[in-house]
Amino acid sequence: MTRPIILDLTPGAQAMATLLAAVQVPDHVRVVQVLFSGEAAGVEAAMTQARDLLDRHGLEDVGVHAGCPGPLVHAGGAVKSVPQGEPGLAAQYLVQAIRACPPDGVTVCCTGPLTTLALAMVQAPDIFAHLHGVIASGGALYSPGDATPVAERNIAADPEAAATVMAAGVPLTLIPLDCTGRLNADAVWMEQLAPMGAAPASVAGHVHAQLAAARMGRGGGNGVDISLRAAAPLLALLVPGLFGGHLAHVDVECRGTFTRGMTVARRIGPPGVQPNALVLERMSIDAGRGLLRDLLLAARK
Structure with a gap:
């Protein structure tokens, strides 16, 4: 069965590698929409490249659209009204x-x-019936965060949004830093991708060049591993x-001065509290990198 999927990405070499890998398995998944969220210049460049990649396939x-450019709340903590214009259009x-x-x-x-x-969930609750599930990369349960000592950057960027999704009642799979901290593009993996x-x-050549540039663009050009999360x-x-x-049951801290964006998972909640997520706590890193490598190499053909 081919499942429709929507990719909600942030601009970067890893996002393009993910999109390229996704279109290599049309018998398993069918990409029906791609969103990019982040700084305007990066989003525009990512959208242009994504359209080219999709056209060539x-x-x-x-x-291919721009996602919401900012969080659901103002910096001072006041909740925004339902946005009009660009943010509202992104959700639409x-x-x-x-x-x-x-x-x-989907x-x-x-x-x-x-x-x-x-x-989108707030604006159109009827979409819940169409969702087979949500798989999100985010959170840090037992390992240190990468935005603050206790918060992972995707959740910390918009804790209210994360809390909204986790409370929605749709099937949710959460992949925290604990699971993917070692899922990196190291020198061996990049060497295996050299044929790209x-x-x-x-298209494969462009994505390979971006991955290589991302690794060489940090650490003084010495080839620093980049995340494949x-x-x-x-x-x-x-x-x-x-x-x-x-x-x-996963909760998101939205108010703490030092803990805002923190994710807390309870295997067994208090009475009346049911699990709201499948939390993936471990993965076969070598097998995962091998699968991603094979999908990217398949794009050469």
């Missing part, structure tokens, strides 16, 4: 794509803040057996 009908594009899928049909893979999805660069003008939701959808986890 015969997927001209797939929508997502709503339209979800509604176009059959009931219990999976949303989120690799960045959950703002656009949360706003044989045709620099190709952006691909984790896709990998979890394609091969769930790569991962292991447990059902839990």
Whole structure:
């Protein structure tokens, strides 16, 4: 069965690698929309490249849009009204794509803040019936955060949005830093991808060049490993057996001065509190990198 998927990405080489990998398995997943959230310049460049990538794979009908440019609340903590203009339009594009899928049909893979999805859920609760599930890369349960000592950056960027999605009652798979902290593009993995660069003008060649530049652009050009967490939701959808986890009730701290954005998972909640997420706490790193490598190398053909 081919499952429709929506990719909610942040601009960067890892996002393009994830999109390229996703279109290599049309018998398993069918990309129906791609969203990019982040700074305007980066989003515009990512959208242009994504459209080119999709066009070259015969997927001209797939929508590519900008996601919400900022969080659901003001910096001072006041909740915004439902946005009009660009932010509201971003959520409407997502709503339209979800509604176009059959009931219990589409999976949303989120690799960045959950703002656009949360706003879509608030604006159009009827989309819940069309969601087969949400797979989100975010949170830090037992390992230190990468935004603050206790918060992971995707959740910390918009805790209210994360809390909204987790309270929605849709099937949610959460992939925290604890699970993907070692899912990196190291020197060996990049060497295995070298054939992608044989045709620099190709889509695969462009993605390979971006990955290589991302690694060489840090640490004084010495080749610093970069995270491949952006691909984790896709990998979890394609091969769930790569991962292991447990059902839990996950809460997001939205108010604490020092703990805002912190995720807290309870395997067994208090009376009346039910699990709201499947938390993936471990994965086969080598197998995951191997699968992603093979999908990217398949793009050369």
